[in-house]
Amino acid sequence: MLILSVLSDIEYFFRPVIEFFGDLWNTIKDFFLQYMSENVFNILIFGIGVAILLIIVLAIMNRDN
Numbered sequence: 001m002l003i004l005s006v007l008s009d010i011e012y013f014f015r016p017v018i019e020f021f022g023d024l025w026n027t028i029k030d031f032f033l034q035y036m037s038e039n040v041f042n043i044l045i046f047g048i049g050v051a052i053l054l055i056i057v058l059a060i061m062n063r064d065n
Contacts, residue, residue, distance in 0.1 A: 032041050 029041070032044070036044070
């Protein structure tokens with residue numbers, strides 16, 4: 001019973017944070033969809049994700065130099 005109470009408290013604590021990031025994502029998405037199609041937006045987000053991943057990988061590879 002204690003575990004369910006702790007899980008409920010954790011969910012109650014993090015719910016506003018999750019809702020904030022969900023609202024922020026929807027606001028950003030709605031802004032960009034005014035100026036581009038959904039396919040272009042998806043490609044843009046994917047490209048940004050790949051670029052961030054490459055920067056992280058290059059930083060890890062270059063940390064000894």
